[in-house]
Amino acid sequence: MRKAFYALLMAAAVTVSAQEKPTQKREPGHKDSNKMSQMYDLMATPNMFRTASGAPGPAYYQQQADYKMDIELDDKNTKLFGKETITYHNNSPESLEYLWVQLDQNINTKDSKSKLIESQKMDPAYKADAFSRRYMEDAFDGGFKIDYVQDTNGKPMKYTINQTMMRIDLPTPLKKGEKISFSIKWWYNINNYRVIGGRSGYEHFDKDNNNLYVIAQFYPRMAVYNDVEGWQNMQFWGAGEFALTFGNYEVNITVPADHIIDGTGDLTNRAEVFTSEQLKRYEQATKSFDKPVVIVTQDEAEKAENGFSTKKKTWKFNAKNVRDFGFSSSRKFIYDGMAVQLGGKTVMAHSLYPKEANPMWGETSTRVVAHTLKTYSKYTFDYPYPKAISVSAEDQGMEYPMICWNYGRPDEKGYVSDRIKYGNMSVIIHEVGHNFFPMIVNSDERQWTWMDEGLNTFLQYLTEKEWDANYPSNRGPAANIVPYMSGDQKFLEPIMTNSEAIHQFGSNAYGKPATGLNMLREVVMGHELFDHAFKTYANRWKFKHPTPEDFFRTMEDASAVDLDWFWRGWFYTTDYVDMGIMDVKQYYVTETQPENMKDHKVKRGRFNEDDGPFVYMVADGPDTEKVQKKALNTKDVKLLNAYLSEKFTSEERLELKTPKYFYEVTFDKPGDMLMPILVELSFEDGTSESHIFPVQIWRKNNQTASRVFATEKPVKKITLDPKLLTADIDTSNNTWPKEELKDKFDTFEKKK
Structure with a gap:
């Protein structure tokens, strides 16, 4: 029965065992291009003046x-x-x-x-x-x-x-x-x-x-x-x-x-x-x-x-x-x-x-x-x-x-x-x-203009909000940087650009770094970890001369949060955030083997067809023609009901989760900037629940990620980044079913 229990998670959309394929020419080798890679290639080597922790070293001096x-x-x-x-x-x-x-x-x-x-052009009129x-x-x-x-x-x-x-x-x-x-x-x-x-x-x-x-x-x-x-x-x-x-x-x-x-x-x-x-x-x-x-x-x-x-x-x-x-x-x-x-x-x-x-x-x-x-x-x-x-x-x-x-x-x-x-x-x-x-x-x-202007603009935003929660801040909220991030790449430079070479000075040196720190605080690290790390940096380097590496290293050192992916993408490139909902499949539970699985040996890690019988998860579509499309009732699935009756007492069964609806959501990332996935599930009864998946979900595939949601109520709508916290430049792909109305950023702008 234990084997049957482990098999409950098996999906009908699983990849079938590979047929013999003709010999193909191997792809050439490649270097590491994963955006989660560490930043040894970009940051200065630590030394006795400035340590790997981001603190002043034992040989640090200043005039x-x-x-x-x-x-x-x-x-x-x-x-x-x-x-x-x-x-x-x-x-x-x-x-x-x-x-x-x-x-x-x-x-x-x-x-x-x-x-x-500076280049000059003739003005059409002068006072x-x-x-x-x-x-x-x-x-x-x-x-x-x-x-x-x-x-x-x-x-x-x-x-x-x-x-x-x-x-x-x-x-x-x-x-x-x-x-x-x-x-x-x-x-x-x-x-x-x-x-x-x-x-x-x-x-x-x-x-x-x-x-x-x-x-x-x-x-x-x-x-x-x-x-x-x-x-x-x-x-x-x-x-x-x-x-x-x-x-x-x-x-x-x-x-x-x-x-x-x-x-x-x-x-x-x-x-x-x-x-x-x-x-x-x-x-x-x-x-x-x-x-x-x-x-x-x-x-x-x-x-x-x-x-x-x-x-x-x-x-x-x-x-x-x-x-x-x-x-x-x-x-x-x-x-x-x-x-x-x-x-x-x-x-x-x-x-x-x-x-x-x-x-x-x-x-x-x-x-x-x-x-x-x-x-x-x-x-x-x-x-x-x-x-x-x-x-x-x-x-x-x-x-x-x-x-x-x-x-x-x-x-x-x-x-x-x-x-x-x-x-x-x-x-x-x-x-x-x-x-x-x-x-x-x-x-x-x-x-490095951003090291004072960006950090200061971030604290300015916090100060404005403490003055008045409804303060109309121009810089800090993630949605406000979207027009800049979605602009013509010819006029965008990484934050790590010398002051004299920046086209859009205010957005690059003030707005983007301030927004980045706000996203770290609100989305990635949380207030407690961020605030402690930021205060650590300020106290380590007060009355001293810090470098960008000192800031980056201290923020990680004091929080135990790996942020190399963030510094690499947000500070060293002009990558932008654009995540979307690529596909949503609803699954139904059945003991009837789907047609597309009958002629193939099913192997995937620890699963083998000979280990059956199975409870099958069948995606809505052609394979569900013979499957009753309804919410799960464990009594209707004899194999599952028998296992639960044998494994748990009646009191224990009352404590178990009772999922009835199953959805596999695939997220894609047209933009190159990584960010955590923030998802809101809205149910037919008007309630909702939120999920946050750490940025590490992209670690093995920087382009797509999938998650399964098992819910007690039918999902009416799925929204990615519902509060506009990630500076996503295109929210038209952020909802399922896809909304035909204007995207949320336009709505947000009107509300402002």
Whole structure:
């Protein structure tokens, strides 16, 4: 009877024993092309600097660059003057013959090659000012004007400028464990970024003739030297952002006396630059955890913007263990703040904005900053810096340690559309979130934009959903990346593409990696495993320089989930997800041997016709002509009923499953990207059940997979990926019976 029990699963559609076939020519051998293969061919070999687990190794090192700066902002002539002393610590095992310094402002020089690398076509029409700038006016005279580079004794040092990089030749090699100090003096014309473009500069207000400055990349900055490629001295062409070294900063910034400014680090002379009333309000803000306190009021800002003081004030900042420095300055600024409790310490959330940004900014900006710090800290580590600042700057979205500039203001009548409201909130979340990636988890933006933008966009999505479950997020949900993934392959690149070579920058470097991480969390790994692995990566590499391999390896190391198939497909190729229901067969149970089995010896592994009798599973079709097509009742199948009566007591039989309907579903995969199979069975009584089959179901055949479903109720409909969680680009093949209506993606778009 035991043999009969094992035979219950036998299918009539089983392959019959092979007839003798004519001799065929053998196919040639082939190499492994399975998409489940491990990634030894793509990832760098682990070593003592970076281990196979994805953690820093015992020989890991990183350099340090400390800065002391004196900066003066000339508001009348829109110029910035500065001098700095850099102390560079060589912690590497090598001696260094020269140092590389980044001169990012040189992208704005008259002879900048960055203007020559894009193809041009004649525009059919121009506004007068645009025509004048393009064809008639001299180019903006930007870029660093270097007055000197000298050692601590005032002796000139030899240097060579190559576009946005400057090499400083050392008189003697800087050995392991040694440090060197040198000084640079410079100035440059500040760009009107709304006219000329740029990640920093000034915004001009015609009505009151004031400027709002957002100043960054304003000083010569040390390039990174590391174990991966030595000096990271790739030119700054405009898209790839920055690779930077951690250090300590002492920065004195002199501005007109009626300006309000804030920047990276602690303000150490607050009592000298604030009025007594402003100091009292600031103290109130440090104790207000539920709402912002206005420190510099709108009335005070409006009075200042009409004054144009000829006096000066110097604001002094001190920042520890940061990779960069930025600041913002204007006499138009309203300034508010509130306290945030994180890990037993108080962090300040601040906003700086002109009256043109109210009432929206006063109502939401600082609250969003506080919410972002809390949410990001939950998923990574407690925010370690003393403050985070959001600055209102139209046409901007840029980040620096502790400070960022963000677009979005009401119109002149104070009206705020949902597009402006949510756009502003999203950019604040995103740019404040960059404090974590890459300001602390310090990846190389010049090479791998996705390592900060993609990871940050993923956390932005989680932060938006924690603000409001119905938040209209643009990036993160799998369905939102479908238009990009289904686009023309000529304009798609793998995520693992250098920043300057990407056609659709936002979708490639922000949207696709964020969507991929969301799919890992929702579909592949689950929240608990993903969140632990992601937090492990963040904590392993905070205040360090991770590579893509460090991220990939840590996510697997901390979760015990093999993700090589995912990194290979989603990050290293432009493969897209397209899975479908290829075929569905309904089976009926009978003791009558089907006609197509009578003339053949049936062999399949452990089954042999001589071992019968069998319970046969007959697929709906020609072979079921003599089979009663009805739901299974075990009493109707004598062989099965006899076995159950002999094997189980009446009480035990009540605990057994009672399947009545049997379906074999074959899934195919027109797309090359692997994903788990998510299936929903909808029954005739209106109920449904869900099944998830791990991605390993494709391991032996990357193109098709089959599963058998035994149900107690008749299936009315089968749906693949019913919640649109896998970025399937074609859902027209995702249902059985096939729907003639518009696919679910169109429905999803309408609902949005």
